[in-house]
Amino acid sequence: MPLCAGPVLLALALGLWGLTREHSMWRDEAATWQVAHRPLAGTAHMVSQVDVVHGVYYAVMHEVFALFGDSLVTLRLPSVLATAAACALTTLTGARLSGRRAGVGAGLALAVVPAVQEYAQEGRSYALVLAFVALATRLLLAALRRPTALRWAGYAGAVLVAALLNWFSLLALVAHGVTMAWLRPDRARCTGWALAATGAVTGALPLILTSGEQADQVAWIKPLGWSTVLGVVITVTIAALCARMAGARLPEALPERLREGVREGVPHARVSLAAVALPLCAVPQIGLAVASLVKPLYLTRYVLFAYVGFALLVGVLLATLIGRVRAHPRVLLPAAAALAVLALLPIELRLRTAESRVDDVLAAAALVDRARHGADGVLYIPAARRDTALVSPHAFAGLRDLALAQGPVESGTLKGIEAAPRAVEQAVADARGIVLVTDAGPLRADSARDRAKLRALDEHFVRRSTSVERGRRVSVYERVR
Structure with a gap:
């Protein structure tokens, strides 16, 4: 059986399991859905103003939809495949540094990490970033072994x-720099890495500078909480303990061909899996956490690729334990993976429900479709909840968007441009009945337009019904007679 078969099959099985998540789609995926349906010129127009950090991913998904059609499966399948590829590459990296057992253990460990399972089933770029960081790590070792x-x-x-998929992945490049400092290879290899790193950063620089101008998009991220800090500390500590307990050094038991390949150009005593994996696990998480002390930026998905380093160290620990109990790895490694899946079953079941995400635009659209009869207008508070109609326009047939002055595609935005508050109030006053789409929590009107919407509703309408489902509220208002 090929070395990567087990990890790949496990990643695919976990990724395909419950892929449609009870036919739900949360707000971030709704952004992917609506932008991927735009012409590429429209996407280029949009990213010049907003969401440039995801521009390349949107273009990729536009082509995916064009080739395979749009569906929840098509939306998420690239992430499933990318996760499987990341597990395969992690397996190869672990096997190169610490042998087949460690490699297979690392690939299996990456597949069962709950955060990896979560983003393997999302129509966003994070699983693809995971795969390319795993590929870059593999290629770094290949270049160090035989530089060309x-x-x-x-x-x-x-x-x-x-x-280009998400420039926070450059934290992996910083981790690779720590690896280079740890290994201390010869000058030619240091020069090769420095030139490659400079080229990659230079290529990404326009994206970094443009996204800096759109920094208000991440203003919603909360400051570091103790739970986040504790999660980072626990993950890095476990990784460090795995490195220490397992030794994480290139085992002398490896075939001479493989040991010679790794030795070449780098002193054998300095080549260890820990030198590659520990920085990759620790540097991105700690670096983003420290940056978040100045400006809140830390989200697990931004450094999901750090789990490649974590998995590599868990893999070498598993290999060490199997060696000590003198059990056959073809039995114990699958058994360990099965036990991990069973132990995490409550988390895995929750991740595959609609309630595992913030909200569900498809459920809100279904509510509108059932409740809109007799209404001729629709309002959104905040305006970003317009994504409900952008994903499921058929559910809003016959409803006029009372606040919209310019649509999202024409304006190059995600939510369109709304009219002035006075114009919004007048449009509301002229409607016969109105559907209001909001979040499930307390209704907040944080802008002058939203306050104008509520004033007009209070003055001219009475609420007839309200339904809440999966994080969104749909209310129907009828005119006061």
Whole structure:
């Protein structure tokens, strides 16, 4: 059986299990859905103003939809496949550094990490970033083992693609820099890495600078909480303990061909899996956490790729334990993976429900479809909840968007441009009946337009019904007679 078969099959099984999540789609995926349906010129127009950090991913998904049609499966399948690829690459990296057992253990460990399972089933870029960081790590080892211009170019290309999908992945490049400092290879290899890193950063620089101008998009991220800090500390501590307990060094039992390949150009005593995996696990998480002390930025999905380093260290620990109990790895490794899946079953079941995400635009659209009869207008508070109609326009047939002045595609935005408050009030006053789409929590009117909507509703209408489902509220208002 091929080395990667077990991890890949496990990743695919976990990724395909409950892929449609009870036919739900949360707000971030709704952004992917609506932008991927725009012409590429429309996407280019939008990212010049908003969401540039996801522009390349939107273009990829536009082509995916064009080739395979749009559905929840099509939306999420690229992430499933990317996760399987990441598990395969992690397996190969672990096997190269610490043998087949450690490699297979690492691939299986990556597949069962709850955060990896979560983003393997989302129509966003994070699983693809995970795959390209895993590829870049594999290519770094190949370039260190036998440096050529082509290998360094491949490494730079993988780093650049990951950065274009989400430039926070450049924290992996910083981790690779720590690896280089740890290994202390010869000058030629240091120069090759420096040139490759410079090329990747230069290629990503326009994206970084443009996204800096759109920094208000992440203003909603909360400051670091103790739970986040504790999660980072626990993950990094476990990784460090795995490195220490397992030794994480290139075992002398490996075939001479493989040991010679790794030794070449780097002193054997300094080559260890820990030198690659520990920085990759620790540097992105700690780096983003420290940056978040100045400006809140920390979200697990932004550093999901750090779990490649974590999995590599868990894999070498598993290999060490199997060696000590003298059990056959073909039995114990699958058994360990099965036990991990069973132990995490409550989390895995929850991740595959609609309630595992913030909200569900499809459920809200279904509520509108059932309740809109007799209404001729629709309002959204906040305006971003317009994504409900952008994903399911058929559910809003016959309803006029009372606040909209310019649509999302024409304006190059995600939610369109709304009219002035006075114009919104007048449009509301002229309607016969109105459907209001909001969040399930307390109704907040944080803008002058939203306050104008509520004033007009209070003055001219009475609420007839309210339904709440999966994080969104749909209310129907009828005119006061």
